[in-house]
Every structure is written in structure tokens, then in C-alpha cells.
Amino acid sequence: MDIISLRQSAEASLPQMLDWLRRMVEINSFTTNTEGVNQLGALTAECFAELGFRSESVPSDDPTHGSHLFLSRGPSDKKPIVLVTHLDTVFPPEEEVQNDFRWLPEGNRIYGPGTVDIKGGTTLIWLMLRLLRESSPDLFESTHWMIAANSAEEVIGADFARKTTARCPQGAHAVLVFEGGPHEKDGWHLVTARKGRAEYRITSHGRAAHAGSNHALGINAVVELSRILPAVSALTNPQKNLTLNLASMHGGTVLNRVPHEAVAELEMRAFEPAALAEAGEALESFTQRTAAGAEINVECIGRTQAWPGGRDTDALYRAWEKAATQMGISTVAEQRGGLSDANYLCTLGPTIDGLGPSGGNAHCSERSADGSKLPEYVEKDSFVTKAVLNVLAVNVIAAQQV
Structure with missing residues (x-):
């Protein structure tokens, strides 16, 4: 031509x-x-x-x-x-x-x-x-x-x-x-x-209590969630072109109440499906009961191939x-x-x-x-x-x- x-x-x-x-x-x-x-x-x-x-x-x-x-x-x-x-x-x-x-x-x-x-x-x-x-x-x-x-x-x-x-x-x-x-x-x-994408939600279930008179009876869901987030973020792996972005975190209601729930949401991206799957398994291993008694749940909320x-x-x-x-x-x-x-x-x-x-x-x-x-x-x-x-x-x- x-x-x-x-x-x-x-x-x-x-x-x-x-x-x-x-x-x-x-x-x-x-x-x-x-x-x-x-x-x-x-x-x-x-x-x-x-x-x-x-x-x-x-x-x-x-x-x-x-x-x-x-x-x-x-x-x-x-x-x-x-x-x-x-x-x-x-x-x-x-x-x-x-x-x-x-x-x-x-x-x-x-x-x-x-x-x-x-x-x-x-x-x-x-x-x-x-x-x-x-x-x-x-x-x-x-x-x-x-x-x-x-x-x-x-x-x-x-x-x-x-x-x-x-x-x-x-x-x-x-x-x-x-x-x-x-x-x-x-x-x-x-x-x-x-890259493909996998989206996750991590929920921390604690125990509510009056922050002044019964603080010791509460299990602070915000604190318990925050303890695991550095390890979650560390799943990013440049050698595998895998990125993990902790995009949002919120929890609690009012200042005089020990927060009973906290939520973080994130996405992971990688070119290779196997890298996403492996990181997803590692992320799901954070599902646990913490030493303080909080329940941590990890769920996948979306995927893009x-x-x-x-x-x-x-x-x-x-x-x-x-x-x-x-x-x-x-x-x-x-x-x-x-x-x-x-x-x-x-x-x-x-x-x-x-x-x-x-x-x-x-x-x-x-x-x-x-x-x-x-x-x-x-x-x-x-x-x-x-x-x-x-x-x-x-x-x-x-x-x-x-």
C-alpha cells in the first residue's frame, strides 16, 4: 500500500x-x-x-x-x-x-x-x-x-x-x-x-463497650485490624509484578464507644493468574481469632481476569x-x-x-x-x-x- x-x-x-x-x-x-x-x-x-x-x-x-x-x-x-x-x-x-x-x-x-x-x-x-x-x-x-x-x-x-x-x-x-x-x-x-485484579474485604469483629466505664471489657476492632495490615501490605511482590493496594479503612461509631467492627478494602493486581491466586491464598490465611479475641474475616468481593x-x-x-x-x-x-x-x-x-x-x-x-x-x-x-x-x-x- x-x-x-x-x-x-x-x-x-x-x-x-x-x-x-x-x-x-x-x-x-x-x-x-x-x-x-x-x-x-x-x-x-x-x-x-x-x-x-x-x-x-x-x-x-x-x-x-x-x-x-x-x-x-x-x-x-x-x-x-x-x-x-x-x-x-x-x-x-x-x-x-x-x-x-x-x-x-x-x-x-x-x-x-x-x-x-x-x-x-x-x-x-x-x-x-x-x-x-x-x-x-x-x-x-x-x-x-x-x-x-x-x-x-x-x-x-x-x-x-x-x-x-x-x-x-x-x-x-x-x-x-x-x-x-x-x-x-x-x-x-x-x-x-x-494485569488481572482481585478485590478483598477484611473485616474485624470486636466487642463494643463503654469507653470510659468498661473500656477493659471491650475488644477494639480498629486496633486489632490495624495489627495485621502491615503484613497484608507486605504481600506486594515486584519480582512477580504483583501489587497490593490497601485502599480504605473505616471502623467504629462514636468516641465514647470501643469500636466493635472495622473494615479494610484492597485490590491486588498481577499479569499472571497464578501470582494472584497465590497472593489470595496468603491473604485468606489472615482469617483468624486474634489473641485479644477479635474475629478477622477475609473475603474476595470481585475478580477481573x-x-x-x-x-x-x-x-x-x-x-x-x-x-x-x-x-x-x-x-x-x-x-x-x-x-x-x-x-x-x-x-x-x-x-x-x-x-x-x-x-x-x-x-x-x-x-x-x-x-x-x-x-x-x-x-x-x-x-x-x-x-x-x-x-x-x-x-x-x-x-x-x-
């Missing part, structure tokens, strides 16, 4: 793509703003309709969330190439107003809610598909494409994975996730693995690596500790993440006068480079199914 022609085509389509992005950013789509999320879903369906995509809006299992969006075109008897994005952001409407956080171009940066996470990724999918339709029309028409947009990715809406899987009964030819892909000095970063990468992901990455070489740029395979829909959808087929544009400060809406705080932004010039890179690589993997 002629890279110069692809770049020229991408540059020509960039103004229209940026107009779609502006319209999307101007819609508040905070996860629980169901009206906004659904409005964005309708606009996204309109955006892709000109490329021949049929839309399906599917209600979330959680009534406080908007509807998931599935867009598809091409022969349904083939395994789809699933292009993954999401509709929600982390910014409530009042926060956007308070911080005057809105669409704001400044040089090469465009600030605004969702510009990089992930409305910029959604519009990059549009730009990539438009280039594929122009440069490889037969391949574009003969490929089964599915765009899957989660309405609640920022809170990891697990039902989205079930609904996506139900629409891929044969699995997927590839799962391509358009979370942001940073551009650093060492190259364009692509994500080839993500790891996406450890592997041979299939490595093969996908090589397609992008080869495409980068053709363009005279370089790529970097990155393992990320953060979660994405790749954690849930990687079982459908070979998966790669970080295919979206470059930007920064995701999840931040603040701007300080001295410039030490800047809100979320996307780098405008990254769209063309990333679109061409994705087109070259996707052209190769789509052709493998023809």
Missing part, C-alpha cells in the same frame, strides 16, 4: 473526523448519565452509518447505565474483527461546568472530556475504516466488522463482555481495542498484556511492528497495570490494545494557573500517523481471512 497516498487521504478526512470528535466531546457521557450516554450512542451510530454499519442498541443490565452499542457490516458468516471502544467518561456534568472543561484546541493539543479516553479512539476507528474503504475496497467489503462500544467501561461493566460474546458465537478473528496509545521517544506504544498476552497477541503485534517499519517509525510492546475491555474480551480471539490516538492526563479535568495541572487532551497530529499504522496492519490481518 502506498503510504504517501494513505497519509494524504487521512489528512483530507481529518477535518471531518475532528468535527465528529467535537460533537462527541460536547455530549456529557458520565457513566451514570444515561441520557448523555445514549445520546452519544445515537451520534456514534450516525457517524458510522455512512460507512454502511447497522446499529444495535442493547440495554445494560444495570439500569443506572446507558445502553451498549454494537455496529456491524459485512458477511456475518465470518468471524468478525471486533473494534472495541466505550461511550462513557469519568466526568460528571457539574465537574465539567465547574472546571470549564470543554472542547478546546490549543496548538497540537485538543483538550476536552473523552478526547483521548476514548472518544478520540472511536473517531480514529472511523478514520481507519474510511481509509480502508478507499484503499482496499474489496477487502473492506469482504470483512465482517463489528464495533463494540461499552456504555460502562469506566466502572468495568461486566455484562458488556457477555453481550459482545453472544454476538460472536464463533469467536473473533481479532479483538482490537482503541484505548489511547502514547507516543514516547522510544516509539508508539501498543498494549500486549494487562488477567490478559497475559501470549503467542496470538505477539503475532498481532508483529503485524503492527512491520507496518511501523514500512512507515519509518517504531513501536513498543507495553504491559499495562490498568484494566480495559481487553481483560474481558481477550478470550474471543487474538487481542491487541492501545490502538487509539496519543494524548495525556486522562481522567483529569483540572487546569491550574501555573500550568502544573492540565486536563485531558489528545494530540491532533497522532490521528493521521496512527490511522495509517492501523490501516497497514489491519489490512494484513483482514486479508488472512479472505
